[in-house]
Amino acid sequence: MAAQPMNTPAQHPGGTVAGTNVMAILALVFAFIFAPAAIVLGAVAKRQIRQTGEQGTGLATAGFWLGIVFTVLGVLWVAFVFILAASQTTTT
Numbered sequence: 001m002a003a004q005p006m007n008t009p010a011q012h013p014g015g016t017v018a019g020t021n022v023m024a025i026l027a028l029v030f031a032f033i034f035a036p037a038a039i040v041l042g043a044v045a046k047r048q049i050r051q052t053g054e055q056g057t058g059l060a061t062a063g064f065w066l067g068i069v070f071t072v073l074g075v076l077w078v079a080f081v082f083i084l085a086a087s088q089t090t091t092t
Helices: 022-033 035-052 057-087
Strands: none
Touching (some): 022 057, 035 057
């Protein structure tokens, strides 16, 4: 086994690194913009990642769950505002 000369870069075994799934990135972004879309994008991204071996499982999962949480919070907020408005009685 011969030593490598000091001025040559070390040889690394070849292999392609799969990029990050675009749908996973979009799922996380849309969780803060339009949460219901994040749920769909996160689910699609997770399926694509399983098929292609791309990276981004954590992003897809985070986008999916944040989408669910923000959607539920949004529905609760709308229900609260509706109930509050309905409870206001106007007397003339």
